[in-house]
Amino acid sequence: MTNIKKVSELAGVSTATVSRTLKSPDLVTEQTREKVMKAVRAAGYRPNWLATSVKTGKSNSIVVLVPNLVNPFFMRIIEGIEQAAQEQGYSVLLGDTQGKAERENEYAGMVLSNRADGLIQLDHSFPFSESDEELAQSIPMVSVCERIAGRKYPFIELDNYAASRALTHHLIGYGHQRFGIIAGQRSSQIHRDRLAGIKSVLEEEGIVFDDAMLVGESYAIDTGVEGARQLLANSKPPTAIFCFNDDIAIGAMFEAKRHGLRIPQDLSITGFDNVRVSAYMDPPLTTVDQPAYEMGRRAVEVLLQMIRREPLQRTREILPFTLLERQSTGPAKT
């Protein structure tokens, strides 16, 4: 192992000078700098990152907690996170939690043991174990897309309420009256916001929503398939289905077609997130675009501010959405 000692001997200077040459070259004479750099190259020297970090007390890493890796929407966020982090000299420790608490605990513990400087949570749970509760108080954490339940950490999310209202208006504009909803996890804030958004408009329009028409409990394609099956088995099936993400919508569309329904002539379907493939479905999916990449980037910015103990301007950011009216929605069948 070639270390700073060896380089210093090779260059005939002290280790301090080698360190200075590498970290703050302006503290060193032109000629010693050259001498040292030559030795560095000759020895093939790379400073040991671990040693540097233990000394400075900063790991320049952040942990990203994601409930799963199959949802392409998450990947887009992570892409934003990764790039912003990279630009700032930080690297990303990926924590696929599978929604399991003990895994979250484990990964969250990394920042308590100085393996990482901060944490970005893509799920809505508080990732620390109860025993770490107090320690966790002061550590930098941000959530994206979701809010950490019952805690006041900064978050970056979409205006889910307004977006759902927009979707609902869009469908009502097409004359729909009977709606179905296929939802994901019921426990999160975004679930409540989206549901509230839809219901608020329905109420304003004097349409009663039958809670039997709310099905689904996960954001998977299968949920869409199964949810659609349930909804369509109804004696008075909906003419439009809100799916709480695009994957669900893909599953629902698949199942609806299997029932011989034409989309959108017989049934309108909406998604949420605007994942890549949604524009290439048959028909292309009407959905809400979330600026996922940008959200990831923004999360890093906020997190780094917390890490640097800079004051935050805003502790909650609600980003604008875009309603993409594509061909999976149309006039209600009369």
Place this chain on the structure above:
Amino acid sequence: MTNIKKVSELAGVSTATVSRTLKSPDLVTEQTREKVMKAVRAAGYRPNWLATSVKTGKSNSIVVLVPNLVNPFFMRIIEGIEQAAQEQGYSVLLGDTQGKAERENEYAGMVLSNRADGLIQLDHSFPFSESDEELAQSIPMVSVCERIAGRKYPFIELDNYAASRALTHHLIGYGHQRFGIIAGQRSSQIHRDRLAGIKSVLEEEGIVFDDAMLVGESYAIDTGVEGARQLLANSKPPTAIFCFNDDIAIGAMFEAKRHGLRIPQDLSITGFDNVRVSAYMDPPLTTVDQPAYEMGRRAVEVLLQMIRREPLQRTREILPFTLLERQSTGPAKT
């Protein structure tokens, strides 16, 4: 910051005893163990992971280099990597390279500076910079799905040649004679293998392949759209198109439908990878299933063997594929 010193004082023992209590509890009396653990809890102590790592010289981290995060196929591999690594006490540093050499260099450098113990490359390039060439010789590295060009690192991949032959036989069985191919990056081994697989069967069957029918240079949906457009603009368009991944196939299917073609009646399309959505396309995509998750897991196993300097049984693993005959392929139009 609560460190081992403080805990040792609190417990009235030496730092060595604290360290032993935590790392090798069997070296310590039942009663001191309790005493120490009480102090640990009281102080809310967590060993500084950086300090431990610098002392032991092992970071228990691996870098995963991935050309992009949008391809769901990669995510499945990474999922396998992450889980296997987690089980072995390793964590994953995610390196999204965007296919850029300087980014690869930067991430690869992490293992030279002890930030990580090994490297998994999902792309086919040698990730180290020229100046790191010698240093890189001894570092543990494995590639998945691809082979690192011109180097003899261990790799885990599919039998792309055989899989392509199977696809080709499948289509020929349906009576197809005029084929198109929409490919991804041309420079990789998997490209060559897949192409060779197809051509070998065609040759055996006495079918000549017109190289003008080979289009595309990236694994994106758009490539599928554009590639299909080119192929279908031909005076004698193909009756079947091989797409070198599912994303391309999704794009191609979209474009073909836009041309008013029915799939598979007017045109057969095959994918590769079996990404999640491919089963829910309209029609469901005939494709080759790659055991992506398992490949990721296996890559970690091999990498850890290298890290532990254990001898490798095999330096190259060719995994079995599964041909999924779904509804995007059918009898050739006569």
Place this chain on the structure above:
DNA sequence: AGTCAAAATGTAACCGTTTTCATTACACTG
């Protein structure tokens, strides 16, 4: 009670850096 190996604990060196503080070299002033 005395012996001695084994077990438990302590002391201190070490991992590879950074950084404070002290020292030296050097140019400039009077």
Place this chain on the structure above:
DNA sequence: CAGTGTAATGAAAACGGTTACATTTTGACT
């Protein structure tokens, strides 16, 4: 030429652990 201020360098103390080695304690066996 002594005196002074500044710039460049070095010596050594950290950072927070682990661990080789030394020392003490324990307890089984004469």
